[in-house]
Amino acid sequence: MSEFQPLPDPLNPEGEPRRVGIELEMAGLSLEAIAGAITDLFGGEHRADSPFQQRVTGTRFGDFGLELDSDLLKRREYLDYLEKMGVEVDRNGEPHALETALSQVAGLVVPHEVVAPPVPHDALPELDRLRRRLQQAGAKGTHDSLFYAFGLQINLELAHLDAASILRHLQAFLVLHDWLLEHSQTDLSRRLTPFVDPFPETYARLILPPDYAPDLKGLITDYLAHNPTRNRPLDLLPLFAHLAPEQIQAAPVEHHLIHARPTFHYRLPDCRIDEPQWDLSLPWAGWVAVERLAARPQRLHRLAAEYLGADRGGLAARIQHWIAGLTGSGT
Secondary structure (H helix, E strand, O other): OOOOOOOOOOEOOOOOEOEEEEEEEEEOOOHHHHHHHHHHHHOOEEEEOOOOEEEEEEEOOEEEEEEEOOHHHHOOOHHHHHHHOOOOOOOOOOOOHHHHHHHHHHOOOOOEEEEOOOEEHHHHHHHHHHHHHHHHHOOEOHHHOOOOOOOEEEEEEOOOOOHHHHHHHHHHHHHHHHHHHHHOOOOHHHHOOHHHOOOOHHHHHHHOOOOOOOOHHHHHHHHHHHOOOOOOOEEOHHHHHHHOHHHHHOOOOOHHHOOOOOEEEEEEOOOOOOOOOOOOHHHHHHHHHHHHHHOOHHHHHHHHHHHHOOOOOOHHHHHHHHHHOOOOOOO
């Protein structure tokens, strides 16, 4: 396991260590096997709500969610489809019998998802112990099959909730987005999936100029005008729903999918859990680079100006040079 990079601003607005939640998608292991790895490492009790949704409650970090990540399966709408196809379904038969069979088949292409509870950011090495245990047990990641469009999500508490700080992080993310894809070794097929639908170029050109300085309402209004969806690599709708619930509630977005919380929702397009050289410190380092750039306004403005320029030829090289020389100070 590699060393986890420190955050430039490690405390939340209450002065406590910022918490981070991790969501991992994988194949190759049953939910029961995943639950066993969690209880072995962190304690707790395994509870099966259905073959598609299970939990490990009462661990030393809190409650873990385990699920076969398909809304169709979880809402049992598949029964309607089977009956329309002429398949006889015993809706009153043995509880969960059909679901169990379907979960075993669907698990070949539908990801099994582990949703970890928020932990202090300096406890991430503990979550990586779980990643390693699942890898050793045979978990399969994105690159194991063309059918495995699995993802990894990082939900990190903000250090500051003001519009200016949020904007700097969003600007830094836009400037570094291509580098982040290279850093995470995202292959071309994953970059083209809807899961990684990038921010529109028109939005980047709106928010990157140095004179763009909206208040929170204006920032949210512009974001919604260009991004009325959760399908962005940095999804800010949960954060905005926390800060301005009425404004988000009035917007034409997927309300049933938005869970308000004061976090950056960083959505990576692949999960390489089966690769021995990969661990959680790699995607984490990518996000820390975003925060470090956001903390250096002068450098951020210089790189943003180059992004907006007619010729971006040298931008990637300059970003790579800056990343390689990162220290804890300077602009």
